[in-house]
Amino acid sequence: MARPTPHHPLFERLFRHCVAVDLGTANTLIYTDGGGIVLNQPSVVCFQKEPASGPKRIAAVGTEARQLLGRTPRNLEAVRPMRHGVIADFSAAEHMIRQFVDMARPRSLLTRRAAFTVCVPDGATQVERRAIREAAGAAGAWRVSLIGESLASALGAGLPVCDATGSMVVDIGGGTTEVGVIALGGTVYSGSVRVGGDNFDAAIVSYVRNLYGVLLGEQTAEHVKKRIGSAVHDVPLEQMNATGRSVDDGLPRTVQLSNRDIAEAIEGPLRQVIGAVKRGLELAPAELVTDIAHNGIVLTGGGALLGNLGRRLTDEIGLDVHVAEEPLTCAVRGAGVAAAAGLLGEAGYE
Ligand SMILES: Nc1ncnc2c1ncn2[C@@H]1O[C@H](COP(=O)(O)OP(=O)(O)OP(=O)(O)O)[C@@H](O)[C@H]1O
Numbered sequence: 001m002a003r004p005t006p007h008h009p010l011f012e013r014l015f016r017h018c019v020a021v022d023l024g025t026a027n028t029l030i031y032t033d034g035g036g037i038v039l040n041q042p043s044v045v046c047f048q049k050e051p052a053s054g055p056k057r058i059a060a061v062g063t064e065a066r067q068l069l070g071r072t073p074r075n076l077e078a079v080r081p082m083r084h085g086v087i088a089d090f091s092a093a094e095h096m097i098r099q100f101v102d103m104a105r106p107r108s109l110l111t112r113r114a115a116f117t118v119c120v121p122d123g124a125t126q127v128e129r130r131a132i133r134e135a136a137g138a139a140g141a142w143r144v145s146l147i148g149e150s151l152a153s154a155l156g157a158g159l160p161v162c163d164a165t166g167s168m169v170v171d172i173g174g175g176t177t178e179v180g181v182i183a184l185g186g187t188v189y190s191g192s193v194r195v196g197g198d199n200f201d202a203a204i205v206s207y208v209r210n211l212y213g214v215l216l217g218e219q220t221a222e223h224v225k226k227r228i229g230s231a232v233h234d235v236p237l238e239q240m241n242a243t244g245r246s247v248d249d250g251l252p253r254t255v256q257l258s259n260r261d262i263a264e265a266i267e268g269p270l271r272q273v274i275g276a277v278k279r280g281l282e283l284a285p286a287e288l289v290t291d292i293a294h295n296g297i298v299l300t301g302g303g304a305l306l307g308n309l310g311r312r313l314t315d316e317i318g319l320d321v322h323v324a325e326e327p328l329t330c331a332v333r334g335a336g337v338a339a340a341a342g343l344l345g346e347a348g349y350e
């Protein structure tokens with residue numbers, strides 16, 4: 001499917017440059033081999049509600065739309081079209097991709113009729129894959145190839161994916177954690193849990209509500225997580241203030257939170273992430289696990305930036321854990337590298 005179409009040799013020459021897209025739950029990135037990362041925006045689109053009939057009008061997209069999440073006036077609706085790495089709202093996803101491609105165009109070689117390579121979670125179903133294909137097609141892509149997120153992330157992290165030696169990459173995104181074992185250019189094992197950074201934010205909201213009776217917004221919770229979040233409990237104390245609404249009287253209230261509070265708050269979802277890594281080590285072929293024991297594990301995705309996550313994983317599984325350079329952009333850069341290197345049609349692609 002991803003091979004050059006023999007009927008369109010001219011198209012193939014015109015559009016030989018590669019466009020990679022990481023349509024993530026939290027962020028969408030577009031990469032071209034000529035321009036590098038030409039777009040990096042939150043996966044949010046904001047629609048005008050009126051008039052009720054007729055085509056939907058977009059009020060904002062990306063960073064601007066994200067600022068409106070949870071604070072939209074009545075005539076606007078902010079939507080996150082992706083959930084757990086797959087499309088939850090098809091029409092919103094299509095509008096969002098189209099807008100992003102338009103935004104990226106002036107900065108790149110990208111034309112809307114380009115061939116796209118899009119990252120998908122390894123665990124996505126056929127229906128979910130078809131939806132991603134169709135949304136990219138409807139947004140104007142001339143041809144759409146899919147690449148598994150683990151393989152893309154491993155390539156972007158600079159792992160020796162084509163070697164016989166096995167590598168393990170753990171991509172912790174907003175909505176999913178993908179554990180992949182890669183060897184000989186393909187994904188030998190992949191496992192995913194529908195848990196990611198969004199679940200850490202939700203866990204912080206519910207912890208603060210239960211303990212202090214204060215309801216934080218999700219973006220406030222995310223801010224706290226990024227500033228003082230910790231995956232281990234025994235850390236030197238760090239504190240910060242966060243303001244939310246008292247559940248008693250509905251008035252604004254500020255609470256002081258510590259890194260130890262956050263470690264306790266996120267323990268549940270964090271255990272699920274750790275469980276997925278342990279499962280990967282149990283289920284991957286023994287020879288490759290020996291390689292992984294030797295080389296360690298690489299973390300990618302925004303969740304890899306959670307404070308002390310490497311240390312916690314090392315404590316739990318006894319292996320070295322490294323955070324990739326620029327973990328937030330690994331998947332899209334890897335997809336771009338794979339497309340440019342002509343890995344199309346190889347294992348991991350479809
Ligand atoms: N410094 C940080 N500390 C902790 N978490 C962080 C940090 N920076 C970003 N994150 C989290 O990373 C997540 C976004 O990561 P990423 O962009 O890789 O996800 P995504 O690719 O959009 O999602 P998915 O792969 O699940 O579809 C968010 O939940 C965000 O809160």
Ligand SMILES: [Mg+2]
Pocket residue numbers: 022024025149171173174301331
């Ligand atoms: Mg991702």
